[in-house]
Amino acid sequence: MTDQPLDAVFRTKEVSKIYDVGEIQVHALREVSVSLYEGELAVLLGPSGSGKSTFLNILGGLDHPTTGRVWFRQTELTTASDRALTRYRRDHVGFVFQFYNLVPSLTARENVQLVTDVARDPMRPEEALTLVGLDARMDHFPAQLSGGEQQRVAIARAVAKRPDVLLCDEPTGALDSKTGTTVLETLRHINDTFGTSTAVITHNAAIQQMAHRVIHFQDGRIDRIDQNETQIAPAEISW
Amino acid sequence: MMQAIDKKLLRDFGRLWAQGLAIALVLAAGITVIIMSIGMSRALNESREAYYAQNRFAHIFAGARRAPDSLARDIRAIPGVLEVETQVRGHATLDIPGRTKPASGHLISYDPARPPALNIPILRSGRWPERPGEVVVNEPFAEANDFRLGTVFSVNLNGRKREVRITGTALSPEFIYTIGPGALVPQNESYGILWLPHEVLDAAFNMDGAFSHVSLALLPGTQTDDVTDALDQLLKPYGGTSSFDRSLQQSNAFLDAEITQLEVLAYILPPVFLGISIFLVNLVVGRIVLLERAEIGLMKAIGYSSWDICLHYLMLAGLIALVGIAIGVVAGSWLAHATATLYARYFDFPFLVFGVPSSIYAASALLALAATSLGASRSAIHAARLAPAIAMSPPAPPNFRRSIFDRAIDAIGFSQPARMILRSLTRWPLRAATTLFGVALAVAILVASSFFPDAIDDIIDKAFYQSNRQDVLLLFDPDVPLSGIADVRRLPGVLQVEPQQYHAAILRHGHLEKRLAVSTVSPKNDLARVVDDAGSVVAPDATGLLISERLATALDVRVGDTITTTFETGLRETFEIPVSGVVIQYFGLGAYLDHEHLNRLFRQDPRMSTVNVTLADPIYPEAFEEAVKELPGVMGTIDMTQNRMSFSDTISQNILIVTTIYAILGSIITVGVCYNAARIQLSQRARELASLRILGFSKFDVAKVLVGEVMILVILAQPLGWWFGAEIARWMTEGFSSDLYAIPLVLKPSTYATASLIVLAAAVISTLIVARRLGQLDLIAVMKTRE
Ligand SMILES: Nc1ncnc2c1ncn2[C@@H]1O[C@H](COP(=O)(O)OP(=O)(O)OP(=O)(O)O)[C@@H](O)[C@H]1O
Ligand SMILES: [Mg+2]
Secondary structure, rough: OOOOOOOOEEEEEEEEEEEOOOOEEEEEEEEEEEEEEEEEEEEOOOOOOOOOHHHHHOOOOOOOOOOOEEEOEEEOOOOHHHHHHHHHHHHHEEOOOOOOOOOOOOOOHHHHHHHHHHOOOOOOOOHHHHOOOOHHHHOOHHHHOOHHHHHHHHHHHHHHHHHHEEEEEEOOOOOHHHHHHHHHHHHHHHHHHHOEEEEEEEEOOHHHHOOEEEEEEEOOOOEEEEEEOOOOOOOHOOO | OOOHHHHHHHHHHHOHHHHHHHHHHHHHHHHHHHHHHHHHHHHHHHHHHHHHHHHHOOOOEEEEEEEEHHHHHHHHHHEEEEEEEEEEEEEEEEOOOOOOEEEEEEEEEEEEOOOOOOOOEEEEOOOOOOOOOEEEEEEEHHHHHHOOOOOOEEEEEEEEEEEEEEEEEEEEEOOOOOOOOOOOOOOOOOOEEEEEEEHHHHHHHOOEEEEEEEEEOOOOOOHHHHHHHHHHHHHHHHHEEEEEEEOOOOHHHHHHHHHHHHHHHHHHHHHHHHHHHHHHHHHHHHHHHHHOOOHHHHHHHHHOOOOHHHHHHHHHHHHHHHHHHHHHHHHHHHHHHHHHHHHHHHHOOOOOOOOOHHHHHHHHHHHHHHHHHHHHHHHHHHHHHHOOHHHHOOOOOOOOOOOOHHHHHEEEHOOHHHHHHHHHHHHHHHHHHHHHHHHHHHHHHHHHHHHHHHHHHHHHHHHHHHOOOOOOOEEEEEEEEEHHHHHOOOOOOEEEEEEEEEEEEEEEEEEEEEEEEEEEOOOOOEEOOOEEEOOEEEEOOOOOOOEEEHHHHHHHHOOOOEEEEEEEOOOOOOEEEEEEEEEEHHHHHHHOEHHHHHHHHOOOOEEEEEEEHHHHHHHOOHHHHHHHHOOOOEEEEEHHOOOHHHHHHHHHHHHHHHHHHHHHHHHHHHHHHHHHHHHHHHHHHHHHEEEEEHOOOHHHHHHHHHHHHHHHHHHHHHHHHHHHHHHHHHHHHHHHOOOOOOOOOOOOOHHHHHHHHHHHHHHHHHHHHHHHHHOOOOOHHHHHHOO
């Protein structure tokens, strides 16, 4: 960790998440303690059901852990009120979701505007869409966009507020390698340009090569953490 | 620039417009009724108040046989009296050129040197009478008869015919609603108010230096009872009839009754419409929130607060309210105007403040917003409470556990589509219950409104064809000896004659009292009889009073109780008379005594105040009319045939309007409820219905599932609706009942059947519109969606 900034943007301590499904209990996370650093691009890797999304949702203030504590910089998220969590999400977090989650009744521009309307110091929606190469499709509705284009709108929406952290849940899951690459390049570009701390979940082990660190999940626990001394550009990743 | 979330709102609303409109119409119906009923009752009330204030409508009224003018000073000295107006008043039959049917007039003295200080008439055209031979008539009478200034007609003043020339027309706050003696609705053509120079009436009625009518204005806060008591004391020696306040002044009492009716409407109907709107909004917004879980989660994830989300869905409902308000305000104003026009025909105001007060518009808009907000609140709060992470994962599929119902369904062995219908009913009980309840209310509104025509038929039948079967009524004033009947019998064209007496009286029981006319009946009567609600003839026993049920209620008496009866005629004696019977009647507060018994009580030779006559030719023969005018003591004749006709005409017109409006309102509810129920059902079960199509069921089979479910609910709702309707009708008849009249509760099988047919038709049409969408169902898209 020599040339990594040592300030932790996220810190978790023995975070567990247990879902009660009828009689059985699902341990989605088991006492996870880890830190993510400022400006870092971390990849979360692991088999399906290993708890990656659950972990990311907790970092993003979308969900509460059953036990354990989570800090964003100096602020403890686990004791924050709902109102404070809403402010936190609005002011600091950019999300990119596994299923894009665009509002079908709003155009690309308006989907981005949904965020810029409430953010403190946002880009213009057009600017964000240009960043992801969608300047030509701004007034199209989600139904008129391809999957990759929708995902890029989702990314534009996430970055438009100039977030401190960018949390992406399988941003390339539904995409072919070419569009996947474009999306990853966008993320990398934003990480490089704005120094936004970024966490990306993926099933694709090849993607790990573009990260500073790779966090392996297994069965609700962190299995191991790999450090990449050098990062490959997304275009060079072999899918 | 518009916020993105607001654009979403508008687009969502645009997508929902048909459902939104269906709800908005129901809401609009409620607002329409509020604006019409409260608006019009306020308008009537305010017009009346303004008119009364400007024209100094008196507070107390009394009549006397002949009171000296000097008594006015003593009356003015009664504590609390502000102003006194004395006049000579009388009745007369009129002889109008070109008119054979009888007409009569209420005569009021007018002194140009001392214009009235109370009940000030407004001159509408021409000038006041200045010398004998001149007359001012009330404007509606002039209009109905096509009189111009200068028209001449004659007045039979106490047996002497005098020609008078019209110099002007006027309106008076005392005669906003003008009905002649014996009439049930205003008949302006045959009854007029006439202002004649005072010396003419003084001479005709021998009233020089005397008056026969007095009106008082009181200082604010004066106890009217104290004043009426003092006034009665003063007038007693001069043949005073007991004084009364505004509540018993005829024109004012009719206005009171009308205003009460409007208020009853305002209390009964709008809550029904608003209630249904609440249910519908609840259903529709609930459905939307369920469908938009992912979007809600997203909005929360990117930093919209719970309140933002809650507001978003409240505003969606608010948009529905806005549409409803817009439609309701337009329809309400229109209906208020239509009603006002109708009122202008019955009520003679110099001005009618037609405008519905803006506070009513504001209040109804607020009510509409409150109703939709309330309807949306459950779902909006649920949306606001959704945790973002949960919201974005697909909702748990509806719990399809096997219930007792399912086992029952299996046991009976229904077809698949029938099973689907029954399952859906048990799975979404709230939607089923809402639909059922809403449709039941629609049926109820129709039952409660369409019972009116039957009720009126019943009234007309009882009042005109069973109780009062005379063609003509001759009024004598004062009473004349019964021997005069022979003269009437000799009139040309007369078949039957039957004498009757009417005596003004005050009936007291404990602290309760009512003023009315006690009429006499004899067991021999064939023309004027007392008929109960079942249609059988009843008569007072030899010594007791037979009274109408509403009078019994008003005085709190039962058969066997004694009523203290003070007559204002004859020797003005007071008797304790037992109640021998109670009869249900719809007009007035009736009290009947046996003819012979009254004569004994009065210790007088038999007399008569009216004679009921049947004619060989019910179309009024001129010869008869001419002969009547020569008969001494006849104050007026009442053409009952004409009376019957104008009552039925007036009422049937009004009824047609009212029932049409209610039929529309009932259909609106049905469409609003059924259309939304079917749309939501289609949305909830699109997958299921699409699977049926994929499995090879025809469009028709699938439509049967959709339509079938709604129709089962609609049919189940009928009995409930009949029951609600009967209850609402009962409330309305109770609310409408006044001393002047009551409306019987007549509910026939045809009333229920008509209501059900209208609702069934509206339900079939609205579900078929939704079923057409099945044709556009994109099978593949439906199967691929997450839900
Ligand atoms: N709302 C929930 N209720 C019950 N169990 C849940 C819920 N959400 C997640 N789980 C369970 O928690 C575990 C972890 O889920 P999570 O979504 O974090 O996995 P993941 O690593 O993101 O998987 P994938 O790669 O498939 O997205 C899984 O076993 C999942 O079934
Ligand atoms: Mg996941």
